[in-house]
Amino acid sequence: MLLWMGVYIHHWPLAVTGISIFQWHAHEMIYGFAVAVIAGFLLTAVKNWTGVQTLHGAGLMALFALWVIPRLLLLFGTSLIFIAGFFDLLFMVGLTAAIFQPINQVKQWKQAGILAILVLLLLGNALFYLGAAGIIEGGVFVSLRGGLFLVIGLILFMGRRVIPFFIEAGVGYPIKVKNSQRLDQAIIVLYGLFLIAEVGIGKEWLVALLALGLLISNSIRLAGWYTPGIWKKPLLWSLFIAFAAINFGFLLMALTPVLKLPPLVVLHAFSVGGIGLIILSMMARVTLGHTGRNIQQPPKTVPVALFLLIAGAMFRVIVPLLTSSVYPMWVAISQLLWIIAFLIFLISYLPMLVKPRVDGQFG
Known part of the structure; x- marks a missing residue:
């Protein structure tokens, strides 16, 4: 993000050919940053789900x-893009195999949806390099648009599993949140149709209609x-707000045919407000749990980092919708807030991640 800020705001030279600098940025944020977080999450979660040790050491x-x-290699532009692509696709093949192996070993085929998303992300990344x-x-356009919404789809799919559990276990009082299997099934079908319409068909009115269905x-x-107790727990309200930001993205997509909203601003409701916030929140939580620490006692810096990232999303999405006359300045403020938020996380959590678990267990 710091390099992108330099390229976009300060016009640092970046040798990019065959794609635009915006496509370079989008690829690294989706297939570099987001997919890395997905890899870490799934390698941890699949071990818990299957009871089989995942890749380590x-x-x-x-x-x-x-x-x-x-x-x-891609930090220096695209002069070595195809060497980068070779290793990038090897990484995704290796990740998919590492997730498939424990699932296949215990025949836990209810995780087939996750494997399908990983395969689609692999194909999407290959499409980027072919484009x-x-x-x-x-190919580049389909890869980036498809990759973004595959990541959003995975968040919706996995969020349904973990967030209700986090809320019930974390608010500090007995509660059973409401979940409907029929609603879950409807969202999966709607989202599948939305993904096809957005990436494959491209009819604005059809995308808007499906986005409205997903919003509702x-x-x-x-x-x-929802329960009021989430507002006392930063690692709960941040997840809730991240899902609300994704919903806001669906709202903007539903309104786009009428209001002619700028597409890049709309997409950043999903990427900064949705993906960025849920990544920071989940990393802040699972690092505590998987290093043997109390998930109810995150570092005091965590709410600060989360607030800064929410502010960054607002400067990237809401403020430009209200006034776009100094659009690059709003983008620069958003970039700076993102950098500070993740830097705070890094400083607070790196000591936990480089030391053995405090409870002496494996990991």
């Missing part, structure tokens, strides 16, 4: 190396999860 280091090599090479026309259905879901 030298194998995990090898997978990390496959991820970090293309990230470093950048001029082999598939429009996800609002009903959020209302069922």
Whole structure:
């Protein structure tokens, strides 16, 4: 993000050919940043779900190396993009295999949806490099749009599993949040149709109609999860607000045919407000739990980081919708707030992550 701020705001030179600097930024945020977080989450979660040890030690280091090599190569632009692409796709193949193996071992096929999303992300990333090479026309656009909404789809799918549990276990009083299996099924069907319409068909009115359906259905879901106790727990209200930000993105997409809203602003409701906030919130929570610490006692810096990121989302989405005359300044403020928020997280949590678990358990 710091490099992107330099390129976009301060016009640092970046040797990019075959794609635009905006596509370079989008690719690294989706297939670099977000997919890395997905990898960490799933390698941890699948072990808990299946009871089978997932990749660790030298194998995990090898997978990390496959991820970090293309990230470093792409920092210098696109001169080595196809070498980067080779390692990038190897990383995603390795990740998919590492998730498939324990699921297959215990035949836990209810996780097939997660595997399908990983495979689609792998294909989407391949499409990016084929598009950048001029082999598939429009491949870059489909890759980036599809990748963004595959990540959002995974958040909706996984959020339904974990957030109600987090709320019930974390508010400090007995509560059973409302969940409807029929509503879950409706959201999955609606989202599948939305993804096809957004990426494959591109009819604005159809996308808007499906976005409206997702806005309504996800609002009903959020209302069922709500309890006043979340506002006393930063690691709960941040998840709730992140889901609300995704809902706000659906609202903006539903209104776009009427109000002609700028597409990049709308997309950042999903990326900054949704993906960014849920990533920061989940990392702040699971780091505590998986290092043997009390998840009810996050560092005092956590609410500060979360507030800064929410403010960053507002400067990236809401403020430009109200006044776009100094649009680059709003973007710069949002970038700066993002950088500070994640820097606060890094300073607060790095000591936990580089030391053994405090309870002496494996991990």
